[in-house]
Amino acid sequence: MAVCIAVIAKENYPLYIRSVPTEDELRFHYTVHTSLDVVEDKISSVSKALVDQRELYLGLLYPTEDYKVYGYVTNSKVKFVIVVDSSNTALRDNEIRSMFRKLHNSYTDVMCNPFYNPGDPIQSKAFDNMVSTMMVQVS
Numbered sequence: 756m757a758v759c760i761a762v763i764a765k766e767n768y769p770l771y772i773r774s775v776p777t778e779d780e781l782r783f784h785y786t787v788h789t790s791l792d793v794v795e796d797k798i799s800s801v802s803k804a805l806v807d808q809r810e811l812y813l814g815l816l817y818p819t820e821d822y823k824v825y826g827y828v829t830n831s832k833v834k835f836v837i838v839v840d841s842s843n844t845a846l847r848d849n850e851i852r853s854m855f856r857k858l859h860n861s862y863t864d865v866m867c868n869p870f871y872n873p874g875d876p877i878q879s880k881a882f883d884n885m886v887s888t889m890m891v892q893v894s
Contacts, residue, residue: 756846757839811829
């Protein structure tokens with residue numbers, strides 16, 4: 756499934772980034788941050804066109820040699836980025852959408868926690884466990 760999952764705040768700083776394998780963590784940070792430019796372009800083009808504003812899934816942001824980067828934006832402009840291994844050809848668009856729905860629902864649960872301050876890094880064990888289920892287990 757996913758090799759990197761990131762939650763990026765409205766102001767473009769990371770709230771949560773997790774990657775597998777951990778040796779490539781810096782590379783994934785770079786990949787996620789470069790994808791934010793594409794996200795901003797897609798958001799601005801959607802807002803200019805009279806397109807359904809409820810469509811939060813941005814689709815494939817860009818492919819690289821090794822990975823495919825997908826994006827999703829909430830109504831509050833929080834961005835979710837999922838990086839998938841390019842060799843995984845069995846993964847379809849509706850499965851990616853399902854992953855983003857799960858991520859969004861779990862993020863909503865984090866935001867509903869009265870002890871969480873919006874804008875702080877996400878340290879919820881329940882959120883982390885949900886992300887673990889979506890990550891690829893590399894041994």
